[in-house]
Amino acid sequence: MGEDVFKALADLTRRRILDELAERDGRALAEICAWLMTKHGLRLSRQAISQHLAVLREAGLVVVRMDGKQRVYALRPEPLTKVDQWLEPYRMFWSKRLDALEQHLEENP
Amino acid sequence: MGEDVFKALADLTRRRILDELAERDGRALAEICAWLMTKHGLRLSRQAISQHLAVLREAGLVVVRMDGKQRVYALRPEPLTKVDQWLEPYRMFWSKRLDALEQHLEENP
DNA sequence: TTGATAGGCAAGCCGCTACTTGCATATCGT
């Protein structure tokens, strides 16, 4: 737990898993697998996805709930605030350019 | 160019370099090195930092300007908007509480 | 109980990545 969130997000498949959980939270491994296959055409073994989920769990981005013989994965977006906070000082940079653009358009209609 | 921004951000040292450039933009390699050493106690060779900067350049997060025998690196935060955009759907999760608080305050002034 | 379903654990493979070392190149000062 508490592993680097940025590293967890570095992998596209893991981001897709999070996206999937953001849309429909509380899904079993098999469901996530099937969804990745159909939507993104990924051909990954069940274990591959399972290991990705383990990484997400390490980063605290996901929690598991036992439900019968299924393990239901649920999104836990709190660690993403660290990314959001890190991003914060940079936001002024691209808002500055937008401001400059706006001003330019106002002065040159 | 156009390499994965998320992968570029996965490394702590690279994030620190960006942070440094965000504070004081347009710095030479030697300056960045010295700063990382003193502030974070890192013991990395000049080449290591140089390679990190190459990765950041690949990701479009940094541009280089030749200035005499120095190469001045400048921040280019635009690619970070991709991270910001990806983060967007998740913001509602942690802003829900703030929204609820606001609504409560509006209804109970 | 037996079989089928759902998934974790462990070991191995391979490519990528962070880092180092050594060499080459270009610019500035003298």
Added chain:
DNA sequence: ACGATATGCAAGTAGCGGCTTGCCTATCAA
């Protein structure tokens, strides 16, 4: 022109990360 400064390029290494395969466990259904 020469040495010092500032940096890139190339090759090599060690380790990590993503993936597969094989085996084991646990739960449900008949």
